[in-house]
Amino acid sequence: MSEVIVITSGKGGVGKTTTTANVGTGLAQLDKKVVLIDTDIGLRNLDVVMGLENRIVYNLVDVVEGNCRMKQALIKDKRYPNLSLLPSAQTRDKSAVSPEQMIKLIDELREEFDYILLDCPAGIEQGFKNAIAGADRALVVTTPEVSAIRDADRIIGLLGANEIKQTELIVNRLRMDMVKRGDMMNINDVTDILAIDLIGAVPDDEQIVISTNQGEPLVGSDCLAGKAFANICHRILGEEVPFLDLEIKSSVWGKLKEIFKKN
Amino acid sequence: MGLMDLFRKKTPGDIAKDRLKLLLVSDRAGCSPEVMEKIKNDIIQVISKYMEIDAEGLDIQITQTESEGNNGNVPALYANIPIKDIKRSS
Numbered sequence: 001m002s003e004v005i006v007i008t009s010g011k012g013g014v015g016k017t018t019t020t021a022n023v024g025t026g027l028a029q030l031d032k033k034v035v036l037i038d039t040d041i042g043l044r045n046l047d048v049v050m051g052l053e054n055r056i057v058y059n060l061v062d063v064v065e066g067n068c069r070m071k072q073a074l075i076k077d078k079r080y081p082n083l084s085l086l087p088s089a090q091t092r093d094k095s096a097v098s099p100e101q102m103i104k105l106i107d108e109l110r111e112e113f114d115y116i117l118l119d120c121p122a123g124i125e126q127g128f129k130n131a132i133a134g135a136d137r138a139l140v141v142t143t144p145e146v147s148a149i150r151d152a153d154r155i156i157g158l159l160g161a162n163e164i165k166q167t168e169l170i171v172n173r174l175r176m177d178m179v180k181r182g183d184m185m186n187i188n189d190v191t192d193i194l195a196i197d198l199i200g201a202v203p204d205d206e207q208i209v210i211s212t213n214q215g216e217p218l219v220g221s222d223c224l225a226g227k228a229f230a231n232i233c234h235r236i237l238g239e240e241v242p243f244l245d246l247e248i249k250s251s252v253w254g255k256l257k258e259i260f261k262k263n
Numbered sequence: 264m265g266l267m268d269l270f271r272k273k274t275p276g277d278i279a280k281d282r283l284k285l286l287l288v289s290d291r292a293g294c295s296p297e298v299m300e301k302i303k304n305d306i307i308q309v310i311s312k313y314m315e316i317d318a319e320g321l322d323i324q325i326t327q328t329e330s331e332g333n334n335g336n337v338p339a340l341y342a343n344i345p346i347k348d349i350k351r352s353s
Binding site: 178184 | 275276277280283284291
């Protein structure tokens with residue numbers, strides 16, 4: 001049975017597209033048949049993060065309007081035979097698609113794929129409504145900042161009101177050095193406030209920028225962010241995976257200094 | 264709270280958490296600033312019948328308070344109404 005997961009956040013720029021690319025690629029690495037759908041009509045981005053921007057012929061709006069068949073619009077990722085992308089339209093706007101049309105499109109994809117991941121646009125308007133219409137499950141991405149958390153709380157409320165049963169949290173861009181100094185909220189602070197289950201904590205990692213520049217998701221690679229995304233994929237499959245130890249190990253001298261600083 | 268905490272200054276992380284907690288209570292209650300303004304004006308009207316209050320200094324907000332019925336924290340309307348003069352009832 002296939003599962004439809006929307007990746008959403010409310011606020012822009014917190015890492016929805018990066019998360020979609022990495023979780024999707026990670027699930028494909030685990031031998032699942034995966035399709036990624038970019039639902040941000042007018043501002044398509046998932047194609048570049050995936051490094052598939054040069055292979056777009058048709059897009060989501062073309063499929064909905066019947067200009068092409070689904071097969072023609074899906075881009076198969078040559079690196080992972082199980083992974084496909086349905087790109088968004090760049091020259092149209094959110095009103096080109098309705099929630100009913102999204103549900104129909106997703107139902108067609110359910111027959112072929114194990115996981116259908118929807119990259120949701122920022123905001124709570126039409127684009128958001130389209131993205132969540134056909135979803136069974138939601139991953140809410142936030143960063144440990146007041147603005148992102150406030151928006152995430154609003155989104156969690158809206159997901160509940162739209163009867164999405166399973167909603168889980170990803171805390172992205174944690175700066176453990178700042179958390180340690182007390183300059184940033186820690187994971188427990190964020191989960192306390194939002195009161196939903198945590199499915200992943202991803203550290204701020206330079207490798208993410210590098211991987212986006214190259215158009216190659218880094219899930220499964222040896223860096224901390226790569227491991228964190230791989231763990232999220234296992235948890236999506238229902239496996240219990242302990243959370244990574246993101247703590248920065250400090251020397252005895254460093255610990256002493258901290259004790260004095262605190263008082 | 265441990266002994267250490269007594270001497271510890273609030274960190275920016277703590278401040279963020281405290282601010283968010285307050286903010287989300289009013290967000291979740293769905294109380295827009297306009298509604299709050301209406302409530303405030305009504306309170307001023309009612310209280311003014313009985314005493315002279317400082318309308319400028321009046322402060323209302325939605326906060327959280329420990330429930331008496333063991334429901335954990337519940338939203339509460341907090342109002343600080345400075346009294347200028349208590350009118351003598353006639």
